[in-house]
Amino acid sequence: MAKQYDFLFRLLMLGDSGVGKTCMLRRFTESDFDTTHISTIGIDFKMKTLEVDGTKVRVQIWDTAGQERYQTITKQYYRRAQGVIFVYDITDKLSFKHIAKWVSDVDEYTTQKMETILVGNKCDESLRREVSKNQGTKLAGSYGMEFFETSASKNINISESFERLTELVLQAHKRDVDHLLGSLDSYLDKAGLEEDKESTVPHCPQRSCAC
Amino acid sequence: MGSSTLGKAASLDALLNECIHGFDDSGDLQANPLPRIVLLMHRWYVTSSELARKLLMIYPIFGDNCQRTRLKICYLMRYWIVTFPAEFNLDLGLIRITEEFRDVAAQLGCEEHFKFIDISTIPSYDWMRKITQRKKQTKKGKASLLFDHLEPIELAEHLTFLEFKSIRRISFTDYQSYVIHGCLVDNLTLERSIALFNGVSQWVQLMVLSKLTPQTRAEVITKYIHVAQKLLHLQNFNTLMAVVGGLSHSSISRLKETHLYLAPEVVKIWNEMTELVSSNNNYSCYRKAFNECQGFKIPVLGVHLKDLIAVHVVFPDWIGDGKKVNLVKMHQLYMTFNELVSLQSAVAQVEPNMDLIYLLTLSLDLYYTEDEIYELSLLREPRNSKLPTSPTTPNKPLAPLDWASGVATKPDPCLVNKHIRKVVDSVFRNYDHDRDGYISQEDFESIAANFPLLDSFCCKMGPGFVHNFQEMTYLKPTFCEHCAGFVCIYNILPYVYCGVNCHKQCRELLVLACRKLIRSGSLGSVSPVRGTHSSLPSSPTLPVYEDEVFEFPAVTPAVPALDTQSITLMTGSAQRISVRLQRATISQATQTEPLWPEHAWEVADSGAHTFPKMKYRTHRKMSKNKGFACWENQSGRQYQAGSAPHGTGSSVDSQEKPDVSVEHVQNRVTHRTKVME
Numbered sequence: 001m002a003k004q005y006d007f008l009f010r011l012l013m014l015g016d017s018g019v020g021k022t023c024m025l026r027r028f029t030e031s032d033f034d035t036t037h038i039s040t041i042g043i044d045f046k047m048k049t050l051e052v053d054g055t056k057v058r059v060q061i062w063d064t065a066g067q068e069r070y071q072t073i074t075k076q077y078y079r080r081a082q083g084v085i086f087v088y089d090i091t092d093k094l095s096f097k098h099i100a101k102w103v104s105d106v107d108e109y110t111t112q113k114m115e116t117i118l119v120g121n122k123c124d125e126s127l128r129r130e131v132s133k134n135q136g137t138k139l140a141g142s143y144g145m146e147f148f149e150t151s152a153s154k155n156i157n158i159s160e161s162f163e164r165l166t167e168l169v170l171q172a173h174k175r176d177v178d179h180l181l182g183s184l185d186s187y188l189d190k191a192g193l194e195e196d197k198e199s200t201v202p203h204c205p206q207r208s209c210a211c
Numbered sequence: 212m213g214s215s216t217l218g219k220a221a222s223l224d225a226l227l228n229e230c231i232h233g234f235d236d237s238g239d240l241q242a243n244p245l246p247r248i249v250l251l252m253h254r255w256y257v258t259s260s261e262l263a264r265k266l267l268m269i270y271p272i273f274g275d276n277c278q279r280t281r282l283k284i285c286y287l288m289r290y291w292i293v294t295f296p297a298e299f300n301l302d303l304g305l306i307r308i309t310e311e312f313r314d315v316a317a318q319l320g321c322e323e324h325f326k327f328i329d330i331s332t333i334p335s336y337d338w339m340r341k342i343t344q345r346k347k348q349t350k351k352g353k354a355s356l357l358f359d360h361l362e363p364i365e366l367a368e369h370l371t372f373l374e375f376k377s378i379r380r381i382s383f384t385d386y387q388s389y390v391i392h393g394c395l396v397d398n399l400t401l402e403r404s405i406a407l408f409n410g411v412s413q414w415v416q417l418m419v420l421s422k423l424t425p426q427t428r429a430e431v432i433t434k435y436i437h438v439a440q441k442l443l444h445l446q447n448f449n450t451l452m453a454v455v456g457g458l459s460h461s462s463i464s465r466l467k468e469t470h471l472y473l474a475p476e477v478v479k480i481w482n483e484m485t486e487l488v489s490s491n492n493n494y495s496c497y498r499k500a501f502n503e504c505q506g507f508k509i510p511v512l513g514v515h516l517k518d519l520i521a522v523h524v525v526f527p528d529w530i531g532d533g534k535k536v537n538l539v540k541m542h543q544l545y546m547t548f549n550e551l552v553s554l555q556s557a558v559a560q561v562e563p564n565m566d567l568i569y570l571l572t573l574s575l576d577l578y579y580t581e582d583e584i585y586e587l588s589l590l591r592e593p594r595n596s597k598l599p600t601s602p603t604t605p606n607k608p609l610a611p612l613d614w615a616s617g618v619a620t621k622p623d624p625c626l627v628n629k630h631i632r633k634v635v636d637s638v639f640r641n642y643d644h645d646r647d648g649y650i651s652q653e654d655f656e657s658i659a660a661n662f663p664l665l666d667s668f669c670c671k672m673g674p675g676f677v678h679n680f681q682e683m684t685y686l687k688p689t690f691c692e693h694c695a696g697f698v699c700i701y702n703i704l705p706y707v708y709c710g711v712n713c714h715k716q717c718r719e720l721l722v723l724a725c726r727k728l729i730r731s732g733s734l735g736s737v738s739p740v741r742g743t744h745s746s747l748p749s750s751p752t753l754p755v756y757e758d759e760v761f762e763f764p765a766v767t768p769a770v771p772a773l774d775t776q777s778i779t780l781m782t783g784s785a786q787r788i789s790v791r792l793q794r795a796t797i798s799q800a801t802q803t804e805p806l807w808p809e810h811a812w813e814v815a816d817s818g819a820h821t822f823p824k825m826k827y828r829t830h831r832k833m834s835k836n837k838g839f840a841c842w843e844n845q846s847g848r849q850y851q852a853g854s855a856p857h858g859t860g861s862s863v864d865s866q867e868k869p870d871v872s873v874e875h876v877q878n879r880v881t882h883r884t885k886v887m888e
Contacts, residue, residue, distance in 0.1 A: 018393025022524040046493075062490070065524075066516030069395070069405045071581065072412045072456025073513045076490045108585065109461050 005049050005058035009169045012062045012077050014102045015087035016095040020121040022065040023152035028162050052167050059166050075109055083115040083169040090120040091128040103143060115168040116145050119161050123149035220535035227265055234286040236279060248545045250291050251552060254383055256536060260304035267312050289327040297336040339380055363434060367441030369571050372563045374450045374509055377404045379554045386551060390519045404512060408453045410575035415457030420587045429472030432458060436477050439484045446508035448501055452488045459485055462588035507557050515547050566637035573630040
């Protein structure tokens with residue numbers, strides 16, 4: 001059977017428990033999700049095919065929900081992911097503060113290059129807001145990430161954020177391929193990747209969110 | 212849902228009705244799963260009292276011509292009581308309604324029904340309410356408490372015992388609250404279980420990293436691989452995940468030199484184990500293996516929690532106008548809950564040696580940050596300087612300190628305190644051969660090796676008082692009087708302040724009043740002149756103690772970093788060896804000082820799990836007081852209980868004990884020199 005897609009990327013969602021990672025994922029993969037196929041291996045709505053610049057990209061998204069506090073379990077996911085969505089809950093200040101820990105964790109425990117974005121979820125609950133949009137933008141800026149405010153329940157910016165991350169990963173992947181073609185030497189390759197990491201972190205202006 | 216005609220949604224009443232009629236006239240269920248599903252899962256929707264109330268309401272409605280239905284309602288009640296007895300022991304509302312039910316049945320003259328609703332024989336489930344459980348010491352057998360001597364199967368069995376004890380306490384509502392609210396507030400049982408899991412992972416890493424050579428590290432890894440194998444054999448997947456997770460952590464997997472010493476078959480088993488619990492395909496390997504297991508088995512909690520959250524997010528609880536239970540969701544949740552809750556009625560297979568349990572429990576009370584463990588890993592096998600170092604590592608953003616309070620679980624100081632006490636008792640039970648309250652130095656050193664690096668209960672640095680601290684090295688488990696955490700057994704440097712023990716990290720936060728007056732008061736019977744605290748360290752004012760505090764003639768080469776510190780070694784229960792080095796006072800703890808001082812590691816390197824090598828004089832001043840076999844902190848404050856007999860201890864005793872190279876010194880008071888003000 002021919003492949004239905006050109007690339008397969010693995011994305012990972014990180015953030016405190018209760019920030020709504022699973023809800024976001026569920027919203028994103030809604031149409032692909034088949035509730036009749038869940039009994040044997042548990043629910044894992046993680047696959048979705050996107051089309052980015054005419055390229056078919058299959059994304060597999062790992063959700064760490066329920067396992068955030070199991071340090072070694074979450075680490076397992078880090079290894080092969082190419083992109084990370086850091087999620088906090090705009091109604092929960094602590095989850096926002098903890099983003100720093102999740103980011104440093106990823107920095108430390110991954111050797112490969114990762115594309116990352118920051119997401120403040122539950123932006124529909126403006127009455128309970130504890131973290132301003134400006135704070136989110138600032139934090140994202142300090143890490144050189146793009147920032148979105150989303151709402152899984154109102155379906156605001158969900159697919160936008162996943163798609164943007166996929167785009168970033170695809171771009172990075174293409175750059176990496178160019179690098180590899182340019183040099184077969186593994187040492188240089190490694191050095192190149194490292195260099196890449198420094199120079200290509202996007203510093204785009206933060207996207208404004210619709211809410 | 213079997214042959215039910217309920218479809219995809221049904222009201223609670225309809226569900227109950229279906230359950231009632233699931234029983235035949237003789238009370239047989241004929242393998243109908245619905246009653247069990249409903250009785251387990253109802254708490255997702257209503258309280259048990261509410262459900263019982265519903266049954267109680269419909270029970271009298273059925274008149275005499277419907278005796279059959281009434282009987283079936285009683286069958287259902289009986290089934291509920293038999294299947295989930297804990298609820299009928301713990302849920303007061305449910306108990307009250309059950310009693311009401313009995314009264315109604317009695318009034319209606321249904322003797323036959325009456326006897327079905329009997330909760331008087333249910334054993335107590337009080338243990339589920341308590342976070343810890345005290346088990347009576349049944350076995351008096353001696354056990355090796357040395358890690359190196361423990362067989363993988365022993366470790367696996369005892370870890371399984373701990374796991375089982377911890378996991379079976381987690382109730383339906385604990386899981387439910389975690390799934391719905393996603394936080395562990397007021398969810399101590401689950402929090403403990405996760406702490407145990409993380410504790411095992413850290414313990415595995417630290418035991419490996421505590422070894423100094425690649426070869427010995429490889430031996431420890433090999434041992435843990437075998438432990439993992441045994442855990443699989445015992446069908447304890449949760450601890451298996453914790454052990455394998457610890458071993459696959461980057462702090463271990465980066466140890467290239469160590470890996471060279473691993474036998475190929477060990478590597479093979481390691482890979483198999485890693486594969487088994489890997490997250491690939493949503494843990495399909497694990498799920499398959501778990502489903503194939505029969506009998507006693509412990510699931511990987513994290514995986515099933517994830518499942519519960521996923522199901523919860525995907526399906527609504529109620530369908531339609533909120534009156535009908537979503538049966539698809541109920542059934543999905545049930546499949547997971549059934550696995551988790553069935554552990555409560557399982558019976559542990561292992562008859563544990565409690566001494567070993569205490570030891571393990573204490574060993575697992577770790578709180579290290581990932582960074583600290585990684586640092587240790589780097590210290591053991593530094594990054595290859597030939598390779599370009601990752602540019603991200605040096606300037607990675609620092610994690611905020613209060614992260615720890617948010618996500619990682621710090622051990623409860625009181626709990627740790629209790630654990631230490633138990634271990635001390637165990638150690639004495641097993642190693643104090645002549646029951647005189649002392650163990651040999653040699654034994655002590657070996658046992659201490661079970662606790663590599665156990666001092667680092669990090670406390671936050673912060674503004675505090677300036678005090679006259681002196682670094683001490685304890686050979687005896689001691690508590691920090693600020694955070695009540697464990698100070699340490701050996702070789703890393705806790706602080707003593709005016710007789711108050713505390714962590715180096717805690718000293719800045721110490722808000723206790725200076726204890727010297729209190730202490731001197733308590734010691735008054737021994738030394739009425741103790742009031743002269745301001746004595747210089749080199750001139751202890753107390754004649755009684757004068758020979759016990761002595762000048763250390765030269766800096767020991769093994770511990771160059773410590774050369775300005777006073778070290779007190781303690782063994783046995785209240786005995787310490789005091790060695791005063793050149794300058795007794797170091798103070799002014801700096802907040803920039805790393806929590807894990809470099810020189811501490813050097814000490815560990817040279818000392819191989821023991822305290823710094825040094826010469827010390829043996830002071831033949833001991834008491835053969837039986838009380839010393841006990842934990843010295845029992846009377847609340849340390850040293851007070853034991854001090855009087857010590858001070859007056861006869862020298863005869865010590866001559867009978869030539870192998871004990873310890874003494875009791877009340878030297879801290881005399882150390883007070885320059886008060887930093």
